[in-house]
Amino acid sequence: MSSSANKPSSTGMVTPRRYSTMTTLRNLTPQGKGNYPQSPLVNRNFSNPSTPMFRSNSTQLNFTSSSALDLGLPEAVAASPGTLDRYPRPSLLSLQDASSYRTDSFDSAVSSSSKAAKFSSSGGGDLPLLGNDIITSIRIRPINQPSNNIWTHGPVPNDLYGREYIRQDSSSNSSALQQEYMFNHVFGMESDNSSIYQKSVASVVRNVFCGYNGIVFAYGMTGTGKTYSMQGTEDEPGIIPLGMRDLFDMVESNADSDTFQIRISYLEIYNERIRDLISNSQEEPKVREGANGEVIVSPMTRVLVTSPEEVSQVIEQCNAIRKTAATDYNTYSSRSHAILQVFLIRNSLSTHTTRTSTLSLVDLAGSERASTDHERRKEGAFINKSLLTLGTVISRLSNSVNGGSSSSNNHIPYRESKLTRLLQQSLSGQSQISLLATISIEARHAVESTNTLKFAMRTQNLPTEIRQAEASTNYQAEVTSLRAALAKSNQELELFSNTLKQLKSDLEERDAYISWLEAEKSHESAISRVRLRMEELLSDRNMEIADLKEDVNDKEKIIYALRSSQRRRELAELNQSKIRFSRFRDLPNRKYEIDESEKENSTLSKENESATGYVTDPAEMDQDDVETISLEAINSPPAAV
Numbered sequence: 001m002s003s004s005a006n007k008p009s010s011t012g013m014v015t016p017r018r019y020s021t022m023t024t025l026r027n028l029t030p031q032g033k034g035n036y037p038q039s040p041l042v043n044r045n046f047s048n049p050s051t052p053m054f055r056s057n058s059t060q061l062n063f064t065s066s067s068a069l070d071l072g073l074p075e076a077v078a079a080s081p082g083t084l085d086r087y088p089r090p091s092l093l094s095l096q097d098a099s100s101y102r103t104d105s106f107d108s109a110v111s112s113s114s115k116a117a118k119f120s121s122s123g124g125g126d127l128p129l130l131g132n133d134i135i136t137s138i139r140i141r142p143i144n145q146p147s148n149n150i151w152t153h154g155p156v157p158n159d160l161y162g163r164e165y166i167r168q169d170s171s172s173n174s175s176a177l178q179q180e181y182m183f184n185h186v187f188g189m190e191s192d193n194s195s196i197y198q199k200s201v202a203s204v205v206r207n208v209f210c211g212y213n214g215i216v217f218a219y220g221m222t223g224t225g226k227t228y229s230m231q232g233t234e235d236e237p238g239i240i241p242l243g244m245r246d247l248f249d250m251v252e253s254n255a256d257s258d259t260f261q262i263r264i265s266y267l268e269i270y271n272e273r274i275r276d277l278i279s280n281s282q283e284e285p286k287v288r289e290g291a292n293g294e295v296i297v298s299p300m301t302r303v304l305v306t307s308p309e310e311v312s313q314v315i316e317q318c319n320a321i322r323k324t325a326a327t328d329y330n331t332y333s334s335r336s337h338a339i340l341q342v343f344l345i346r347n348s349l350s351t352h353t354t355r356t357s358t359l360s361l362v363d364l365a366g367s368e369r370a371s372t373d374h375e376r377r378k379e380g381a382f383i384n385k386s387l388l389t390l391g392t393v394i395s396r397l398s399n400s401v402n403g404g405s406s407s408s409n410n411h412i413p414y415r416e417s418k419l420t421r422l423l424q425q426s427l428s429g430q431s432q433i434s435l436l437a438t439i440s441i442e443a444r445h446a447v448e449s450t451n452t453l454k455f456a457m458r459t460q461n462l463p464t465e466i467r468q469a470e471a472s473t474n475y476q477a478e479v480t481s482l483r484a485a486l487a488k489s490n491q492e493l494e495l496f497s498n499t500l501k502q503l504k505s506d507l508e509e510r511d512a513y514i515s516w517l518e519a520e521k522s523h524e525s526a527i528s529r530v531r532l533r534m535e536e537l538l539s540d541r542n543m544e545i546a547d548l549k550e551d552v553n554d555k556e557k558i559i560y561a562l563r564s565s566q567r568r569r570e571l572a573e574l575n576q577s578k579i580r581f582s583r584f585r586d587l588p589n590r591k592y593e594i595d596e597s598e599k600e601n602s603t604l605s606k607e608n609e610s611a612t613g614y615v616t617d618p619a620e621m622d623q624d625d626v627e628t629i630s631l632e633a634i635n636s637p638p639a640a641v
C-alpha cells in the first residue's frame with residue numbers, strides 16, 4: 001500500500017487510490033434461515049465438556065455454494081447450504097481445518113501484504129461475520145535459558161475446529177497445572193507477530209471494515225510480551241500497525257463505491273484514573289451510558305488519521321507520556337492499561353447509507369506479585385484489582401451463558417473498575433473478541449501462567465450477539481432530521497446574533513460611559529488646578545489685607561495722636577485766654593485752674609503715649625515731630641478696608 005496516495009479531502013474523508021479487480025464477496029448475502037446440519041462436536045469443550053466452545057449468533061444465514069466457494073470454503077462445506085442458526089453456531093472458519101484454511105485462503109484475502117480485498121460496494125453490505133465470534137490465542141514468551149518446566153502444545157488431533165492444546169508436562173501434583181487447555185491458537189516461542197496477526201486478528205479487522213465492532217486484547221503476567229505483540233518493534237511490527245495497514249488497504253480498494261473516515265482515540269487507565277493520551281488533558285474523561293446502552297467516554301479526543309503512518313505517529317507521541325517503570329520482571333513495564341480505539345465511518349455513495357464500527361485494541365497492564373517498591377506496589381494493587389474485576393466479569397458472563405449463574409451471582413460488576421466499565425459493551429457480546437494471552441513457561445511463573453490460561457478459557461464462553469452496526473438508510477428521514485437540526489441551528493444563530501447585538505450596544509454604552517468618566521476626570525483635575533491657584537491668590541490677598549489692616553491701625557493711631565495734640569493745643573490756647581481773662585477777674589482761682597488744666601493735659605499725654613507710642617505732650621514734643629506726624633497723616637489717608 002502506498003499511504004502517500006491517501007489524501008484527506010476537504011471533508012476529512014480519505015480518498016485513496018483505487019485498486020483493480022480484487023476478491024469480491026459482494027454476492028454473499030443472507031437469504032434467510034436454512035438448515036445447516038449441526039456438528040456433533042460443536043458443543044465440545046475439552047476442558048469442560050458441558051461448556052460449549054462457540055456461542056450463538058442471532059444472524060441466520062443461508063449460503064449458496066458459490067458464495068461459500070468465494071470465501072475459500074472447502075467443497076464439502078460449500079456443497080451443503082445451510083443455516084448458522086442460534087446455538088450452537090459453528091463459526092464459518094471453525095468448520096475447516098482452521099490453521100491451513102485461515103492462512104491460505106481467508107487470511108491472505110484479508111491481509112493486504114500483497115493485495116487488498118474488495119469486500120463490498122454497499123457501505124459494508126450485509127456481510128456475515130467471518131471468523132469466530134471469540135478467538136482465543138496463547139503466546140509463549142521466548143526464554144534464553146533452558147527450562148526444566150516442560151510445556152507441550154500442538155494441534156488437537158482430529159479436531160474439526162482446528163484447535164490447539166497446551167499442557168504442562170512437569171511432575172506437578174496440582175491438577176490445575178496438569179490440565180490440558182484448548183484454544184484457537186497456541187503460538188510457540190518461535191512464532192512472530194505477523195503470523196499471530198494473520199491467524200488471530202486479521203478477521204477482526206476485516207469485520208470492522210464490514211461494519212462490526214471488534215476488540216483485541218492482550219492479557220498476561222508482566223513481562224510476557226503483551227506490548228511486544230500489540231505494538232511490536234520497527235523490525236517486527238505488532239498487531240496494531242499490521243491491523244492499521246490492513247484497514248487502510250481495504251479502504252483504498254473500496255474507494256470507488258464508498259467514502260471513509262478513520263478516527264482514533266487513545267486512553268490509558270492508570271491507578272483507576274482515565275487519561276486521554278492524545279489531548280494529555282488534566283481533566284479526567286467521564287464514562288457514562290448512552291441512550292442505547294452504549295458506553296460514552298467524554299471528553300475524548302478522536303483524531304482524524306489518513307494513513308497507518310499517521311496512526312503510528314500519534315501512538316508514538318502518546319506512548320512517550322504513558323506510565324512505564326521498571327518492575328522485578330520487566331525493565332519497561334506498562335503500569336497502565338492502554339486502549340486504542342479506531343472508529344471507521346463508512347459512507348456508501350450508491351445507497352447513501354452510513355455505518356460506524358469500532359475496533360478496540362487493548363494492551364492490559366500485567367498482573368504481578370507484590371513488588372518491593374512502594375510506588376510499584378500501589379500501582380500493582382490497582383492493576384491487580386482491575387484485572388480481578390475483569391476476571392469476575394468474564395466469569396459471571398460465561399456462567400450466565402452456560403445457565404449456571406445463581407441469582408446472587410447474576411450481577412455483573414462492570415462498574416467496579418474503569419477497565420470493565422470501558423469494555424462493557426465489547427464484553428457483553430456486541431463485539432467480535434480476539435484475546436491474546438501471553439505466558440511464560442519458566443517454572444517460577446507456573447502459577448501465573450496457569451491463571452492466565454484459565455482466564456483465557458473463561459473468555460471463550462463469553463456471550464456473543466454481534467450485529468453489524470445499523471446503517472442509516474432512511475435518507476428522507478435523515479434529510480428531515482437534518483433540516484430540523486438546521487432550523488434549530490438557525491434559530492439558535494438568530495438568538496445568538498441578537499444577543500451579540502445586545503452585547504455590542506452594551507459595550508458601546510459602556511465605552512461612552514468610560515469616555516465620559518475620563519472627560520470628567522480631566523475636568524476635575526482642571527478644576528482642582530484652578531482651585532489651587534485661587535487658594536494661592538486668596539492667601540496673597542489675605543496677606544495683603546493683613547498688611548493693610550496694620551497700616552490702617554498705624555494711621556488710626558496717628559490720627560488719634562494728631563487729634564489729641566490738636567485738642568491739647570486748643571486747650572492750651574483756651575487756658576491762655578482764661579488766664580489772661582482771670583488775671584483780671586479771679587486771680588485767686590487762676591492758679592487752681594491752671595494746675596487742673598495742666599494735670600488733665602499731662603494725663604492725656606500719658607494715655608496717648610502708651611496707646612500710640614508717640615510723644616504727644618506738646619511740652620515734650622518738639623516742633624519737627626508734630627510736623628512729621630501731621631504730614632504723614634495728610635499724605636497717607638487710611639485705606640478702605
Ligand SMILES: Nc1ncnc2c1ncn2[C@@H]1O[C@H](COP(=O)(O)OP(=O)(O)OP(=O)(O)O)[C@@H](O)[C@H]1O
Pocket residue numbers: 140141142220221222223224225226227228229327330332333334335364365366367438
Ligand atoms: N516474543 C518475543 N520475542 C522477543 N522479545 C520479546 C517477546 N516477548 C517479549 N519480549 C521482550 O520481553 C520484554 C517484555 O515484553 P513486554 O514489555 O512486551 O511485556 P508486557 O507483557 O507488555 O509487560 P508489562 O505488563 O510489564 O508491560 C521486552 O523487552 C520485549 O521486547
